Amino acid sequence: MRTQGSGVDSRKLREVALSADEYGVIVEALERPPNDVELGMLGVLWSEHCSYKTSKLLLRRLPSTGSAVIQGPGENAGAVDIGEGWAAVFKIESHNHPSAIEPYQGAATGVGGILRDVIAMGARPIALLDSLRFGPLPGSRHHFDGVVAGIGGYGNCIGVPTVGGEVYFEDCYTQNPIVNAMCIGLVRADQLMRARAEGTGNRLLLVGADTGRDGIHGASFASVELDENSSERRPAVQVGNPFLEKCLLEACMDLSRTDAVVAIQDLGAAGLTSSVAECAARVPGAGARIDVAKVPRRERGMTPYQVMLSESQERMLIVVRRGREREVERIFETWDLTSAVIGEVTDDGHVTVVEGDDEVARLPVQLLTDGVPLRRLSGVPPRPGPALDLDSLPPPADLGASLLRLLASPNLCSRRPIFRRYDHMVGDSTVVPPGGDAAMLRVKSTRIGLAATTACNARYCHLDANLGVQLAVAEAARNIIATGAEPLAVTDCLNLANPDRAEVYGQLEETIAGLGQACRTLELPIVSGNVSLYNESAGTDGIYPTPVIGMIGRIEDYAHRLQAGFKNEGDFVLVIGSSHNDLGGSEYLKVEHGLVAGRPPALDLVRERAVGTLVLTAARAGHLRSAHDCSDGGLLVALAECCLLGGMGMRGPALTLEPPLRLDAAFFGESPSRFIVSAPSRAMPELQSLARRHHVEISLLGMAGGDVLELEGQVKASMMDMRQAWEGGLEH
Amino acid sequence: MKFGVVVFPGTWSDRDCGWVVDQVLGAELRYLWHKEADLRDCDCIILPGGFAYGDYLRTGAIARFAPVMEKVSEFAARGGLVWGICNGFQILCEAGLLPGALIRNSSLEFRCEWTNLVVERADLPFTSACEEREVLRIPISHGEGSYFADPATLSRLEQNGQVVFRYADVEGRVRPNANPNGSVHNIAGIVNSRGNVLGMMPHPERCAEQELGGTDGLKLFRSVMHHATKALAG
Numbered sequence: 005m006r007t008q009g010s011g012v013d014s015r016k017l018r019e020v021a022l023s024a025d026e027y028g029v030i031v032e033a034l035e036r037p038p039n040d041v042e043l044g045m046l047g048v049l050w051s052e053h054c055s056y057k058t059s060k061l062l063l064r065r066l067p068s069t070g071s072a073v074i075q076g077p078g079e080n081a082g083a084v085d086i087g088e089g090w091a092a093v094f095k096i097e098s099h100n101h102p103s104a105i106e107p108y109q110g111a112a113t114g115v116g117g118i119l120r121d122v123i124a125m126g127a128r129p130i131a132l133l134d135s136l137r138f139g140p141l142p143g144s145r146h147h148f149d150g151v152v153a154g155i156g157g158y159g160n161c162i163g164v165p166t167v168g169g170e171v172y173f174e175d176c177y178t179q180n181p182i183v184n185a186m187c188i189g190l191v192r193a194d195q196l197m198r199a200r201a202e203g204t205g206n207r208l209l210l211v212g213a214d215t216g217r218d219g220i221h222g223a224s225f226a227s228v229e230l231d232e233n234s235s236e237r238r239p240a241v242q243v244g245n246p247f248l249e250k251c252l253l254e255a256c257m258d259l260s261r262t263d264a265v266v267a268i269q270d271l272g273a274a275g276l277t278s279s280v281a282e283c284a285a286r287v288p289g290a291g292a293r294i295d296v297a298k299v300p301r302r303e304r305g306m307t308p309y310q311v312m313l314s315e316s317q318e319r320m321l322i323v324v325r326r327g328r329e330r331e332v333e334r335i336f337e338t339w340d341l342t343s344a345v346i347g348e349v350t351d352d353g354h355v356t357v358v359e360g361d362d363e364v365a366r367l368p369v370q371l372l373t374d375g376v377p378l379r380r381l382s383g384v385p386p387r388p389g390p391a392l393d394l395d396s397l398p399p400p401a402d403l404g405a406s407l408l409r410l411l412a413s414p415n416l417c418s419r420r421p422i423f424r425r426y427d428h429m430v431g432d433s434t435v436v437p438p439g440g441d442a443a444m445l446r447v448k449s450t451r452i453g454l455a456a457t458t459a460c461n462a463r464y465c466h467l468d469a470n471l472g473v474q475l476a477v478a479e480a481a482r483n484i485i486a487t488g489a490e491p492l493a494v495t496d497c498l499n500l501a502n503p504d505r506a507e508v509y510g511q512l513e514e515t516i517a518g519l520g521q522a523c524r525t526l527e528l529p530i531v532s533g534n535v536s537l538y539n540e541s542a543g544t545d546g547i548y549p550t551p552v553i554g555m556i557g558r559i560e561d562y563a564h565r566l567q568a569g570f571k572n573e574g575d576f577v578l579v580i581g582s583s584h585n586d587l588g589g590s591e592y593l594k595v596e597h598g599l600v601a602g603r604p605p606a607l608d609l610v611r612e613r614a615v616g617t618l619v620l621t622a623a624r625a626g627h628l629r630s631a632h633d634c635s636d637g638g639l640l641v642a643l644a645e646c647c648l649l650g651g652m653g654m655r656g657p658a659l660t661l662e663p664p665l666r667l668d669a670a671f672f673g674e675s676p677s678r679f680i681v682s683a684p685s686r687a688m689p690e691l692q693s694l695a696r697r698h699h700v701e702i703s704l705l706g707m708a709g710g711d712v713l714e715l716e717g718q719v720k721a722s723m724m725d726m727r728q729a730w731e732g733g734l735e736h
Numbered sequence: 737m738k739f740g741v742v743v744f745p746g747t748w749s750d751r752d753c754g755w756v757v758d759q760v761l762g763a764e765l766r767y768l769w770h771k772e773a774d775l776r777d778c779d780c781i782i783l784p785g786g787f788a789y790g791d792y793l794r795t796g797a798i799a800r801f802a803p804v805m806e807k808v809s810e811f812a813a814r815g816g817l818v819w820g821i822c823n824g825f826q827i828l829c830e831a832g833l834l835p836g837a838l839i840r841n842s843s844l845e846f847r848c849e850w851t852n853l854v855v856e857r858a859d860l861p862f863t864s865a866c867e868e869r870e871v872l873r874i875p876i877s878h879g880e881g882s883y884f885a886d887p888a889t890l891s892r893l894e895q896n897g898q899v900v901f902r903y904a905d906v907e908g909r910v911r912p913n914a915n916p917n918g919s920v921h922n923i924a925g926i927v928n929s930r931g932n933v934l935g936m937m938p939h940p941e942r943c944a945e946q947e948l949g950g951t952d953g954l955k956l957f958r959s960v961m962h963h964a965t966k967a968l969a970g
Contacts, residue, residue: 156846160846160877160879161746161787245790246787246790247787247789247791250748250787251746339745340745423848424847424849425847425848426848427846427848427877428848429848429942429948430749430752430785430942431751431752432751432752432755432756432941432942432944432945432948434948435947435948437949446947448755448759449759563947
């Protein structure tokens with residue numbers, strides 16, 4: 005069957021996932037029909053994954069500038085100035101679909117891909133974080149174990165510490181798990197690389213793994229024009245080789261010794277097609293000519309189409325000054341890596357692909373990278389979640405018993421069974437280990453500490469997409485502040501269901517609006533990010549909107565860093581900020597009443613800022629001994645975590661409940677803009693005067709020490725019981 | 737006093753060992769590339785942690801054929817100090833410089849966590865700054881760190897006092913639940929009969945500064961430095 009007017013087989017268009025309208029745009033731009041190789045190249049670059057055609061117009065509304073920003077969105081990763089000549093390079097990216105099909109390799113190659121994005125900026129990766137979502141245990145054990153093993157398998161082997169992240173379990177992720185990997189790297193600011201194909205005649209060097217038929221546009225590309233017999237054997241998910249990437253990493257670091265290199269570009273989704281086109285697109289008028297016959301192959305008989313679309317892992321494209329190829333090739337030879345000159349930079353604004361003497365494709369760069377018609381969908385405002393009638397909730401019968409059940413909830417329990425499977429110490433830089441709020445890495449040879457975290461309570465986003473993402477930004481900022489570091493910049497990974505449904509597109513609109521608002525108010529530029537759509541399976545409602553916020557922060561001298569656990573017996577325990585009847589969307593509501601309902605907690609970003617400033621000021625003045633974000637699970641869970649992480653209990657008088665504050669909300673409500681801190685008693689006058697100055701509430705809860713968590717007459721839980729509940733939460 | 741840190745493709749503790757030698761201990765540091773059969777006049781050779789050659793086949797199975805390893809073996813035969821940490825320990829076993837083997841952790845999972853080690857030999861060049869029966873807190877990070885040897889080898893090791901470190905509890909009691917990987921006899925580190933080749937799974941280079949959680953690892957580096965300096969003076 006032929007699509008009317010376009011003169012192309014509609015089946016062929018489906019294979020490359022292009023619409024008839026998009027095909028029409030291509031024919032009009034080229035003034036001829038594209039050949040099969042060209043159609044394949046356009047298909048991958050115009051895919052949602054590469055082109056952001058559904059989200060691009062909305063994403064332009066996000067703030068991406070700030071005094072510390074060295075590189076905003078548009079490069080392999082963002083970069084910010086962290087002082088003393090150093091830049092922190094970082095980005096988060098999704099690998100959801102591959103991880104759903106093949107959890108180990110999907111997660112492993114997700115880690116490999118984000119590492120290469122940072123390496124391409126000339127930076128040495130110093131930390132990895134992973135934000136994960138699965139269906140409930142034990143049903144999703146296969147996804148959970150595979151993904152955790154895959155992350156460890158790659159990160160542990162390549163020698164980059166995995167220092168943080170988050171895990172949540174919800175029904176909506178049963179068929180669509182979320183695997184987002186974030187990487188942070190360090191580079192001298194004046195040695196930051198950019199992937200720009202500059203200098204006509206400069207050589208394109210392909211390095212790393214040989215190119216195979218793996219991962220050619222995943223499952224959507226059936227193999228009509230490929231070898232039909234081999235297609236069944238071709239894995240849909242690429243296989244990672246962390247050892248090869250370790251060699252690639254070291255070789256790329258060695259490139260800084262020469263000035264022969266103009267640019268480094270990762271080969272990720274859409275392989276060679278995307279990396280060549282993107283490199284050229286960043287330089288006005290630039291083009292590239294590549295000869296697929298020169299691409300080192302892993303398999304015989306590969307067509308130009310297959311070479312151009314292969315997503316074989318562990319490959320990099322290096323733009324080398326003409327005549328200096330040997331110098332660069334020698335560096336790769338030292339690491340026993342294959343490299344081959346496959347083409348050169350041109351000034352004709354086209355990507356030209358030849359195979360020997362035959363031209364097999366010739367496309368304008370701008371058509372490839374910016375030609376896709378952006379989709380202007382119309383969203384409907386997301387339906388509010390089910391209402392919550394607080395009056396219908398019975399008061400908690402036994403706060404201590406509720407606490408133990410919450411501590412044992414897979415969403416709140418200790419993450420040690422996960423992070424002890426990750427090397428989180430290699431590099432000798434982890435000065436705040438995983439398990440608390442944010443992790444912290446020191447920048448060697450300076451006193452600077454770099455805090456890093458990811459955050460997103462997607463249940464809030466499900467109940468209110470706009471408010472939910474703002475709460476995620478606020479929580480990430482509190483995680484950073486709880487270590488004594490100042491939030492610096494954001495990378496985001498927006499995971500949503502199928503945006504072709506008006507309600508999901510509405511969620512995307514609201515998510516981006518809320519994200520922009522929170523980041524603008526808290527003055528946090530978004531320097532890199534990723535959008536993952538279509539996280540939905542037939543017969544389901546798709547995932548909750550899951551906008552994962554990756555954030556980094558900076559502390560001038562990491563000697564002043566704080567951790568969540570109580571430090572000294574006898575220190576005062578205080579809560580900074582105020583509690584309200586914020587039970588909507590809470591873990592308490594889910595665990596104790598089986599409800600996902602209500603409005604997420606109200607957030608006042610100006611107050612959030614004030615509370616954060618107060619904690620940072622107190623930390624810098626040396627008044628605090630510990631600090632912990634108080635959010636998921638509420639005040640009592642946060643107190644229990646401070647006890648468990650510090651290895652000591654706390655005791656205090658009964659909590660006074662100012663009406664209309666309810667008992668359950670006081671202990672388990674999830675009001676934002678709160679911290680649990682501990683401080684020596686002598687710091688009280690200063691803390692109180694600081695709180696007055698910042699118009700923030702501060703209340704004394706009790707004193708750290710002993711082996712119970714007790715608020716007189718209200719709750720009493722032994723350290724041993726709490727530890728048992730908390731440490732066993734993932735053993736389902 | 738010069739430390740040589742061997743770098744195989746896939747090694748990652750080279751930079752951490754180098755950092756401690758150079759920046760914390762203040763000793764001389766030379767990186768030794770696996771392809772070069774030259775120990776460049778070093779007094780102690782460290783085989784650091786990582787996944788040398790990807791640990792394909794078996795951990796350390798390929799690394800032992802590297803050109804540098806021939807020199808390391810000769811150096812050890814002459815009584816030179818050779819110190820294998822984590823992957824380095826695995827390579828020393830594969831190379832036959834130490835008996836036994838490291839097999840998969842009994843949990844079948846990778847483990848990165850702090851362990852307590854009781855020091856059984858404080859008279860070695862590697863441990864002279866420690867007390868006998870002292871408990872050191874040093875982290876592990878491995879998936880294949882379960883020490884295994886046949887009964888005859890094991891009893892020879894025990895009789896000769898070649899077990900240097902055992903996993904223990906905080907008080908130094910050697911208990912099954914203090915064993916993180918299923919090693920026989922809770923063995924965390926052994927030395928050859930001559931006392932100049934040490935292999936250990938825990939990472940002393942990760943705990944040489946307080947900000948990283950402890951400084952017990954530095955004692956081992958100091959011991960070597962002290963020994964070598966004395967030897968050089970003598």
